[in-house]
Amino acid sequence: MSAASAGGGAAAPNEHALLGGSVTLKAADGTAFVVERRVAMVSGFLRTLLSSSIPSGGAVDFPDISAPTLARVVEYMKFKTAHAGSRGPLPHFEVPPEAALELLVASNYLDV
Numbered sequence: 001m002s003a004a005s006a007g008g009g010a011a012a013p014n015e016h017a018l019l020g021g022s023v024t025l026k027a028a029d030g031t032a033f034v035v036e037r038r039v040a041m042v043s044g045f046l047r048t049l050l051s052s053s054i055p056s057g058g059a060v061d062f063p064d065i066s067a068p069t070l071a072r073v074v075e076y077m078k079f080k081t082a083h084a085g086s087r088g089p090l091p092h093f094e095v096p097p098e099a100a101l102e103l104l105v106a107s108n109y110l111d112v
Helices: 015-019 044-052 067-082 097-110
Strands: 022-026 032-036 059-061
Touching (some): 032 067, 044 097, 067 097
């Protein structure tokens, strides 16, 4: 499937078009997380998809990522977005030891 056309004659997509709207991330069990595009762009993997082929409001399936893990990754992307440009020490982002390995694998895949 090709990227959706925006209908304009712009030479390159503008930043507002890439960052506006939302995208739905679907976990292995079908649980859906609606995330602002600007938050999803924290992920290198999603940034590549969103800038080329996923229209605003589109969905991305992650059949190998559980809902609790994807939920925590989304929390981290929101945390990182909220603290972008902050000066000084950031609050600690807690990761439960029992979830660490699965979160590491998912965050590595998503390039977060």
